[in-house]
Amino acid sequence: MSSYNKGRLTACCLCLVALLLTGCWDKLEINKWAFVQATAIDLSANGQLRLTNQIYKPNTMGASSMSPSSEASFFNISSENTTIYGASxxxxxxxxxxLQWSHMETIIISEAFARSRNIGEVLDFFSRSNEPKSTLTIVIVKGDAGSYLDVKPLEENSVGKQLASSIETAHMYTGMSLVVSLTDLSILAKQQEATFVVPYLPSMGMSAFPRTPTxxxxxxxxxxxxxxxxxSRAPFLLMLMNRYQSGHVNIPCGEGNDNGQGSEAFKIESLRSTIKPRLIDDRLTVRIDVxxxxxxxxxxxxxxxxEEDVSSFTDKISKKLxxxxxxxxxxxxxxxxxVLGVSTHLHRWHNSQWKTLRKNWRERFKQAKFEINVHVRLSNTGIDSGQPFTANEPP
Incomplete structure (x- = not known):
């Protein structure tokens, strides 16, 4: 048989074998998975990691009535080990x-753990696996992190989704929070020194998300x-970081009246801040324009x-900001x-100066002189006229 015919015969045999091997010999059926919706991390009494997972539990049909079961659609399970992988x-x-991590929305880390241990210890497991979403939300909480998974979500079907959704909404519409993902922290962890913020929930009541996040x-x-x-500093921190999306400012009527009695509201629809650091006589000066x-x-x-009214009104807002x-x-x-990224700006645009500053950067930043200038533009006064509702005189 010629070599050409031998080649054709071999190719045909391989195709037949391939057809016989189409089954996935290592496939894991769906009823062998436990889908994690959210994960909470605490320190146990003996110093180990306590991992609490919220697992999706599909509602079943009652055998006799053939009606949907009233059972909860999830359950929580805790385990302890010296590593996240061991606990899982x-x-x-x-x-x-x-455990299957691809549906997880949020990692909740207790304040006690974050104060005593490097959060990179637990995030390494989730960033190393290909299952968890790189966009999942990281949040720090006061008290026991596992107890947050016991709260009934308000609108979403799980606590993990409720937290992620609430943080995103607070970022987009109220200027009170910031979405920090696993990818964000993975990038920061590779830098020689990085200061950053993560959403923090200071208290938990009936809702899975408190009204005053920071x-x-x-x-x-x-x-x-x-x-x-x-x-009180959370929204202004976002402004300085140029991460403020939308929110509002209350302007009190009269000096020193910050108790809410007689205040006016100005909605911030857009805000852009720019940082310009420079060295003057070996002293770092940072100008921030907002x-x-x-x-x-x-x-x-x-x-x-x-026009004078508009100027006076915007000047009051500028001064307060x-x-x-x-x-x-x-x-x-x-x-x-x-957290403003002054060092990043110097490293990127003034590398020669940064090589000198980086050796004692924390002290340099502490002693830096800041110049802040805020310019406010009034886009409109709403459907009504530019007078208070109770104004007696016509415009």
């Missing part, structure tokens, strides 16, 4: 199914919690009819926490 294996043994301040490579950002555009949402004591931004910068300098 123990959970699989107890359930009788292999941030936990971290620094790699230590990976431990540095401080909890005061709630451009704000928005509209009136409530008027109580101000009439906005003339500048004061709050300066106060927030002072807080960051006290904590030596450059």
């Amino acid at each position: 294996q123990m959970a699989s043994n107890e359930i009788g199914r292999k 941030f936990a301040l971290f620094r790699f490579p230590e990976g431990k919690l540095v401080d909890i950002v005061p709630v 451009e704000v555009s928005g509209s009136v949402k409530e008027l109580v004591c101000t009439s906005i009819i003339t 500048e004061n709050q931004l300066y106060s927030t910068v002072a807080y960051l300098q006290e904590k030596e926490a450059d």
